[in-house]
Structures are given as C-alpha cells and as structure tokens.
Amino acid sequence: MQVKRVVLNSRPGNNGVPVPANFRLQDTTLAPDLKDGEVLVRTLCLSVDPYMRCRMNEDTGVDYVTPWQLSECVDGGGVGVVESSRCSACSEGDVVTSFNWPWQTKAVMKGSALQTVDPQVVDGHLSYFLGAVGITGLTALLGMREKGHVIKGANQTMVVSGAAGACGSVAGQIGRLDGCVRVVGICGSEDKCRALVDDLGFSAAINYRQEDVPAKLRELCPDGIDVYFDNVGGGISDTVIAQMNNNSHVILCGQISQYNKDVPYPPPLSEEIQETLQRKNITRERFTVLNYMNKADAALFELSQLVKSGQINVLETVVNGIENMGDAFCSMMKGGNIGKQIIKISE
Numbered sequence: 001m002q003v004k005r006v007v008l009n010s011r012p013g014n015n016g017v018p019v020p021a022n023f024r025l026q027d028t029t030l031a032p033d034l035k036d037g038e039v040l041v042r043t044l045c046l047s048v049d050p051y052m053r054c055r056m057n058e059d060t061g062v063d064y065v066t067p068w069q070l071s072e073c074v075d076g077g078g079v080g081v082v083e084s085s086r087c088s089a090c091s092e093g094d095v096v097t098s099f100n101w102p103w104q105t106k107a108v109m110k111g112s113a114l115q116t117v118d119p120q121v122v123d124g125h126l127s128y129f130l131g132a133v134g135i136t137g138l139t140a141l142l143g144m145r146e147k148g149h150v151i152k153g154a155n156q157t158m159v160v161s162g163a164a165g166a167c168g169s170v171a172g173q174i175g176r177l178d179g180c181v182r183v184v185g186i187c188g189s190e191d192k193c194r195a196l197v198d199d200l201g202f203s204a205a206i207n208y209r210q211e212d213v214p215a216k217l218r219e220l221c222p223d224g225i226d227v228y229f230d231n232v233g234g235g236i237s238d239t240v241i242a243q244m245n246n247n248s249h250v251i252l253c254g255q256i257s258q259y260n261k262d263v264p265y266p267p268p269l270s271e272e273i274q275e276t277l278q279r280k281n282i283t284r285e286r287f288t289v290l291n292y293m294n295k296a297d298a299a300l301f302e303l304s305q306l307v308k309s310g311q312i313n314v315l316e317t318v319v320n321g322i323e324n325m326g327d328a329f330c331s332m333m334k335g336g337n338i339g340k341q342i343i344k345i346s347e
C-alpha cells in the first residue's frame with residue numbers, strides 16, 4: 001500500500017530558525033500483511049508542538065525526548081482510526097492516540113503503543129485529544145494545580161505569557177475558574193488579544209509586539225502579580241517577574257523565546273532576576289507534565305467536563321494535508337496559531 005510520510009530533511013542548527021525545507025514529503029510502501037500485535041491505522045490529525053524544536057537538533061539536551069534522525073519519519077502526537085488489527089487490545093474502527101505517531105497518512109504500529117480513546121469524551125472533536133483534552137490541556141491544568149498555588153477568595157492576579165497558544169489559552173481559563181480575580185494574557189497579535197478577552201474570558205490582554213509591556217502590566221495589574229504561567233521566558237518573563245508580589249509563584253512551563261538558541265533548558269536567568277526571585281521569595285519550579293502522568297486520567301476527565309459544559313472554550317488553528325506539516329510547525333513556532341495548531345490528515 002502506498003502512503004505519504006514526512007521525514008527530517010535537514011537540521012536548522014542549534015542556533016537556527018526552523019524552515020519548512022527542514023522537512024521532506026515522501027511516498028513509501030507499507031507491508032501488505034500485519035504481524036501479530038500490529039495494527040494498521042489511518043491518521044486523522046497530527047500535532048505540532050514547541051518541544052519538537054529540540055528534536056531537530058542532534059542532541060535534544062533533555063532526557064525525555066530523542067532527536068529525530070535525518071531521512072527518517074518524524075513523529076509526535078497523533079490521533080487516528082484502526083483500519084485492521086492483529087492486536088487483541090484494538091479493533092477495527094477504534095479511535096486511538098499516541099505521543100509517537102509517525103507523520104504518515106497511514107501506518108503500521110504496535111497495538112501496545114496505542115491508547116484507545118472514546119470520541120464521546122470530546123463530543124466527536126477528535127483533535128481535542130491532542131490539545132485541550134490531551135497533553136497541552138493537561139499541562140495547563142496540572143501546571144496550575146501543582147505549581148500555581150491559586151486560592152479561591154485570595155484576590156489573586158494571574159498573568160499568562162504565550163496566552164493565546166494551546167497551553168496558555170487553557171491555563172488562563174483554569175486560573176479564572178480556580179478563583180483568580182484578574183487574568184491578564186500576553187500574546188503576539190491584536191486578533192489574539194481579542195480572542196482572549198471576547199472568547200476565553202481573560203480580564204485583559206497585552207500585545208507584546210506593539211504595546212509597552214511593563215506599562216500595560218502596571219496598569220492592568222494594580223495589585224501586582226501573584227501567579228505567572230510562563231510559556232515564553234526571555235525579556236517578557238523578566239518584565240513580568242519584576243512586577244510580581246512577595247511570596248508569589250512562577251509556573252515554569254516553557255521558554256519558547258529561547259528555543260532557537262543554543263542554551264540549556266531552562267535557560268539561565270540574569271543576576272538581577274535571580275535577586276528579585278530571592279528577595280521576594282518567589283517560587284519558580286520547573287514543571288514537566290510527564291512527571292505527573294499518575295494524575296492524567298482524573299485531570300483529563302475534569303478537562304473533558306469543563307469543555308463539554310462550556311466552562312472552557314477551545315481554540316484551534318487547523319490546516320489540511322500532510323504536505324503542510326513543516327509549514328504548520330514553523331508557523332506555530334512564529335505565532336501563526338491561535339489556540340492549538342492541528343493538522344488534519346484525513347476525515
């Protein structure tokens with residue numbers, strides 16, 4: 001059977017900006033017969049995520065993901081449907097997901113590497129399994145609960161950077177639901193600012209590309225900042241931290257502004273910011289969602305209920321076609337997405 005797949009064509013270099021030409025579309029042939037334990041899946045949707053940037057390097061610099069190899073099929077989060085199965089855990093028609101789904105229109109995978117999911121959990125929006133009711137939703141919910149220290153009635157102000165992205169858009173809504181009286185998002189366009197306030201119930205939003213972030217933060221957070229969900233790092237985070245209150249909390253979720261640079265993760269802070277953290281007793285602990293997977297089932301159930309009941313709104317940017325994987329990844333890394341970036345591969 002002929003299928004299409006995406007392989008890594010070249011590496012951008014540890015200090016380079018990824019470009020679509022780093023990926024290459026190929027035709028490939030699947031073996032006609034399944035072996036014991038294998039399933040044939042048709043890919044429905046694929047995810048592109050910031051952590052993939054380090055997989056484009058020869059060494060990812062972290063121990064929980066491996067580099068993609070040149071000329072080999074790229075992989076990441078995916079959802080698909082089982083077309084035939086020689087695995088007792090999966091049957092034809094099952095909807096399945098994996099964190100290591102090949103960027104391929106159809107694939108033969110080990111049934112044991114797949115997780116069967118119930119489409120009713122997401123009211124049929126299967127791409128939500130890659131976003132709000134998947135890993136980015138989990139990151140937002142568990143990041144807030146594990147590191148945010150939000151207390152109902154405590155009059156807390158929360159700031160989210162990367163606020164209009166997959167994690168940020170959910171994190172801000174969790175902050176509001178959990179009791180922050182003010183949730184301010186920082187993001188990179190007017191459309192994103194509008195979506196945060198009009199569609200997601202943020203109190204206010206700042207366009208960091210056009211506005212004076214320190215001045216806007218002072219205006220929008222007159223009581224200082226108690227909780228900071230940090231997706232971006234760099235200068236934006238330095239500015240936020242400078243306005244944080246004593247005994248406040250940074251959720252160190254990600255540092256995307258530094259991902260195209262050859263720096264360790266998390267990137268080192270300036271002495272001034274370190275001094276601020278210490279003087280104000282601000283916690284800033286690294287958060288990695290993979291360390292909390294024992295809490296995933298309960299958290300995913302909660303997320304699905306919040307989405308179904310409309311307490312959390314889900315934003316997505318969807319492009320069609322496996323030939324657009326590289327474009328979609330590079331676009332997401334530059335802010336082309338509002339909400340979760342999804343690539344629809346088949347109906």
Ligand code: NDP
Binds near residue numbers: 255
């Ligand atoms: P997003 O959907 O937020 O997409 C990335 C966004 O980052 C872009 O849309 C862009 O939005 C923003 N961005 C890109 N470059 C910059 C920059 N230089 N300065 C400021 N913003 C920038 O991705 P995710 O929600 O999937 O991921 C968000 C963060 O969460 C990432 O740092 C990621 O690594 C991290 N993460 C961490 C996990 C964990 O376990 N700790 C798990 C999953 C994700 P804009 O237009 O606003 O610039």
